[in-house]
Amino acid sequence: xxxxxxxxxxxxxxxxxxxxxxxxxxxxxxxxxxxxxxxxxxxxxxxxxxxxxxxxxxxxxxxxxxxxxxxxxxxxxxxxxxxxxxxxxxxxxxxxxxxxxxxxxxxxxxxxxxxxxxxxxxxxxxxxxxxxxxxxxxxxxxxxxxxxxxxxxxxxxxxxxxxxxxxxxxxxxxxxxxxxxxxxxxxxxxxxxxxxxxxxxxxxxxxxxxxxxxxxxxxxxxxxxxxxxxxxxxxxxxxxxxxxxxxxxxxxxxxxxxxxxxxxxxxxxxxxxxxxxxxxxxxxxxxxxxxxxxxxxxxxxxxxxxxxxxxxxxxxxxxxxxxxxxxxxxxxxx
Amino acid sequence: xxxxxxxxxxxxxxxxxxxxxxxxxxxxxxxxxxxxxxxxxxxxxxxxxxxxxxxxxxxxxxxxxxxxxxxxxxxxxxxxxxxxxxxxxxxxxxxxxxxxxxxxxxxxxxxxxxxxxxxxxxxxxxxxxxxxxxxxxxxxxxxxxxxxxxxxxxxxxxxxxxxxxxxxxxxxxxxxxxxxxxxxxxxxxxxxxxxxxxxxxxxxxxxxxxxxxxxxxxxxxxxxxxxxxxxxxxxxxxxxxxxxxxxxxxxxxxxxxxxxxxxxxxxxxxxxxxxxxxxxxxxxx
Numbered sequence: 252x253x254x255x256x257x258x259x260x261x262x263x264x265x266x267x268x269x270x271x272x273x274x275x276x277x278x279x280x281x282x283x284x285x286x287x288x289x290x291x292x293x294x295x296x297x298x299x300x301x302x303x304x305x306x307x308x309x310x311x312x313x314x315x316x317x318x319x320x321x322x323x324x325x326x327x328x329x330x331x332x333x334x335x336x337x338x339x340x341x342x343x344x345x346x347x348x349x350x351x352x353x354x355x356x357x358x359x360x361x362x363x364x365x366x367x368x369x370x371x372x373x374x375x376x377x378x379x380x381x382x383x384x385x386x387x388x389x390x391x392x393x394x395x396x397x398x399x400x401x402x403x404x405x406x407x408x409x410x411x412x413x414x415x416x417x418x419x420x421x422x423x424x425x426x427x428x429x430x431x432x433x434x435x436x437x438x439x440x441x442x443x444x445x446x447x448x449x450x451x452x453x454x455x456x457x458x459x460x461x462x463x464x465x466x467x468x469x470x471x472x473x474x475x476x477x478x479x480x481x482x483x484x485x486x487x488x489x490x491x492x493x494x495x496x497x498x499x500x501x502x503x504x505x506x507x508x509x510x511x512x513x514x515x516x517x518x519x520x521x522x523x524x525x526x527x528x529x530x531x532x533x534x535x536x537x538x539x540x541x542x543x544x545x546x547x548x549x550x551x552x553x554x555x556x557x558x559x560x561x562x563x564x565x566x567x568x569x570x571x572x573x574x575x576x577x578x579x580x581x582x583x584x585x
Numbered sequence: 586x587x588x589x590x591x592x593x594x595x596x597x598x599x600x601x602x603x604x605x606x607x608x609x610x611x612x613x614x615x616x617x618x619x620x621x622x623x624x625x626x627x628x629x630x631x632x633x634x635x636x637x638x639x640x641x642x643x644x645x646x647x648x649x650x651x652x653x654x655x656x657x658x659x660x661x662x663x664x665x666x667x668x669x670x671x672x673x674x675x676x677x678x679x680x681x682x683x684x685x686x687x688x689x690x691x692x693x694x695x696x697x698x699x700x701x702x703x704x705x706x707x708x709x710x711x712x713x714x715x716x717x718x719x720x721x722x723x724x725x726x727x728x729x730x731x732x733x734x735x736x737x738x739x740x741x742x743x744x745x746x747x748x749x750x751x752x753x754x755x756x757x758x759x760x761x762x763x764x765x766x767x768x769x770x771x772x773x774x775x776x777x778x779x780x781x782x783x784x785x786x787x788x789x790x791x792x793x794x795x796x797x798x799x800x801x802x803x804x805x806x807x808x809x810x811x812x813x814x815x816x817x818x819x820x821x822x823x824x825x826x827x828x829x830x831x832x833x834x835x836x837x838x839x840x841x842x843x844x845x846x847x848x849x850x851x852x853x854x855x856x857x858x859x860x861x862x863x864x865x866x867x868x869x870x
Contacts (some may be wrong), residue, residue, distance in 0.1 A: 265700070272701040280713055312606050405849035407795035409802055410841055413817075417826070523708040528801050541709060542803060557713050560706040568704050 259573050266569040267514040275560035278331055281554055282324055288550035289314045291523055292344050317341055318551060340555035344547070351555040355537065359559075362536030365452060366525045370514075376460065377467025378510055379517040382503050384468065384476025386494075404465030408524045412458040419454055427451050440545035455532045459524055463517075470513060474506035511575055522564055593854060600854035606847025610663060617656035624657045624811045636832055643832040646823040652767045655836050658811045661843070665728060665797055665812065666790035672732035673789055674782055677740040682770045682778070682810065684740070685747025696744075702737040710734065711796065715805040727800070731793045739785040743778050750774050780859045788853030791845060798841060813837045813844075 261565050292314055293307060315321055318341060321330070334341070340351035380400070384393040403411065420428035432447050478484060479502065529538030537556055544552040593600040615831075622629045628648035636643040642651035684695040714730050715722050750756060750773075759769050794813075800806045801814025804822075808815050816837040825833040 265697070268697060269701045269704055272698075273705050276705070277710070277713065280710070281717055283717060301724050331828045402846065405791050405845040407798050407840055407845070409795075409799045410838055413838070421826075522706040526706075526708050541712060545712055545805070553713060553716050557709045561704075564704050569836065 253301050253485070255576065258576065259551050262569060262572055266565055269565045270562055273556050273565065274335070275328075277554065277557045278328060281550075282327070288318055288548075289320065291548055291550070306580065311494075327475045335558065340558075342549040343544075344549045350426065351551050354540065354552065355555055355559060358537045358540045359536060361534060362525055362529065362538065365455055365459070365534065366522065366530070367538060368455045369463065370453070372456065373460040373463030374467055374510075374514060377464035378471045378503075378507075380464070380470040382475050382498060382506065383473025385472040386479060386498050386502060388476065397472065400461070401466040402465075403461050404469075406462065408458065408462055408527045409497055409531060411462055412455070412528050415454055415458050416531060417460075428454060430535065455528045455534050458531075462524065466517070467510065467513075470510060471506060478502050478505055483484060501527050510576060514571055522560060589858075593858065597854045597857070599850040599857075603847050603850035603854060606843060607851065610659060610844065610847065611870070614660045614663060617660040620653040620657055622653055624654070625809055633828075633830055642836045643830070645819070645833045646825065646828070646830060649820060651832055651836050654811055654816060655840055658813050658837065659840060660679045660815050661724075661810055661812045662794055662797065662814075662844070665724070666794040669731045670786045670789045670795035672728065673736040673793075674739070674786060676732065677736035677743055677785075678775070678778070678782065680736065681740040681743025682747050682774055685744040686751050686766065686770060686774065688748075688751070692744075696741075699737045699740055702734060703741075705734070707734050707796070708799075711800060712805060715800070722805075724810050727806055728798065731796060732771060735789055735793060739781075739789070742781055742785065746778050746781065747774055750777055780855075784852060784855040784859055787848050787855065789855050791848050791852070794844070794848075813841050 276347060288538060289311055293310055297307065320327060338352060340355075342348045343351045343354055377400070380393070380396060384390070384397045387393060416428055419426045427450060430451060432444065432451055484497060484501055487501060488494075525536070526538035528534070529536045530542050533539060537560070541553065541556045543549075544556065594604065626649075630640065630644045630648055632644055632646050632648040632652050634640050634644040636651075640650055640652065642655060644650055645654065680695050680699065684692045684699075711730065711734075718726065756769065756773065759773055764773075797806065797812065798814035798817070801808065801812055802817045802821065804818055806814070808818055814837075817834065820830070820833040820837075823830070823833075825831070
C-alpha cells in the first residue's frame, strides 16, 4: 500500500469515528428529554377523533416499536444503530406513515444545490477579489469592495437575509421572496421551470455569498500580500514576466492550498447558514423541514435530520481532506 | 498594558472605532439599570407610537418603550456573549494546553473529541436541544450548551502554540526543576497564549450572539428574557413591518449591526496586533 492509501484509510477511520460520536450524541440528547414522544403522538392523533382505550393501548405498543423505544436505554441504542445502518429512520409523525428518509430525500436536493452553488460562488468571488486586492495594493476600487465585503462578514445570517428580504421584497420588489418555485408550476423538467428555480434561488444564494465572500477575501488577501514579497516573485518581475502571469501562475497557485483547507473547515458553518437562510426565504430544503418538524413535534424527523447533517458534513470534510495532498505536493499525506 | 492600548488607539483606526462602539455599549448597559419600566411588563406605555421627543425610539405594539427595551436587551445579549466566551475560553485553554503539552495518546483522544465537535453542524444540534428541553430551555442552559459547542476551534489554535512551547528550553528546565504539569501549564505556558485567548474571545462572542439571535428570532429560546433576538421575535409575531411599525424592527437590527461591527473591528485589530507581519505591513504603508 502506498503512503497516500494509508493516509486515506486513516482519515476514513477518523470519519467513521466522528460520525459515530456525533450520532451517538444526537441519540443521547434526544433521550434526555422529559417528553414522551409516544404519549405526544397519541395525544396528537386522538385530538382528531374518538378514542377507545383498547385502540390506544394497541397504538401505544405499535408506536413504541416504531420509534424503537422498547427496553432500557442501551437496548434502544442498539436498536437505533441497527435500524440506521439499514437506512431506516422510522415513520414521520407529521406525515404519517411516510418514512422519514423519503421526506428528507425530497428536500435534500434543494439544500445541497443551494449550498454548493453559494459556496462555490463565494469561494471563487472572494478568492479572486482577495488575490487582486493583495497584488494591486494601491487600487482604490478594490479597497472599497474589500471593505464592503469584510464589513458584511460579522453580521448574522438571519439579519442579512432579513435586510435583503426587505430591500428586494418591499422596497424594490423585483425578485420572488419566498419558496423554491412558483406555486402552481408544473414540475416537469422544462426550461421555464429551471429559470424559475434559478430566480427563486437568487436571494437566498445572495445572502450566503455576501456573508461568505468576505472571509475568503481577507484570507486570500493576506496570503497574497505575503507571497508578493517572496524572492521568486521579485525575480519574475525583474525578468519581465507579465503581471497577469505572475498573479495566475506564481501567486494564486501557491495561495490556493490553505484556502482549500479552509473550505473544509467552513463547511459545517455554511451548513448552519444554509439552514437559517432557507427558513427566512421559505426555501423548500431541509432547513425549512427541520423547523416545521420542531413545530409539529415530529420526533423521528428531527432525529433523522440531525443525524443526516452530521453524516453529510463529515463526508464533505473528509473528501476535501483527502483531495488536498493531490493538489499540493508540499502537503505530506501522513 | 496602558501603552499597548494607547499605541493601538493612535495607530490603528479599527481599534479606535471598535473601542468607541464598546464604550457606547457599556453606556447602554449602565443606562439599562435606570429603566423606568420593568423589562418584561407589557402595556406600560401607549402602543404603536412613532419615535418622538418622549419616546425616542417609539413604542411597540405590546406597549413597551422601544428605547428602554433596546437598552435592557443589549445588556442581556452582551451578558450572554460574555458568559459563553468566558466558559468556552476555559474549556479551550484546558484542552488546548493539555493536548499540546502531553502529546501522545492524551493528545489523540482530546483531538478526536475536538474534531468531532468542530464538524458537527451546530444549528441542527441547538434546535435539537430546544426540541428536547422545550420549556426547560432557559437562558443559563443556552449559555452552557453554546459554551460546550464553541471551544473546539480555539483549542486547536492554543494546542499548536503549546506544542511549540513544549520544545523550548525553559519548559525542559521547569521539568527538571520538578514543577508539576499543572504548574508548568498555568505559570509558564498560559501567559504565552493569553493574546490568542483575547483575540478569540471577540470571535466567540460574535458567533454566540449570532446563534442566540437566530434561535430567539425563530422562537427557539426562552422568549421572556429581553434580548436583541427576542425583540425581533416579538416584532415578527406582531407583523410589525407589515403594519408599518418599522422602528420596532429597525432598532434591534441597527443595534445588532453596530454591535457586530464593533466586536469585529476589535477582533481584527487584535489579530493584527498578535501577528507581527501585518504590523510591519501597516508601518510600511
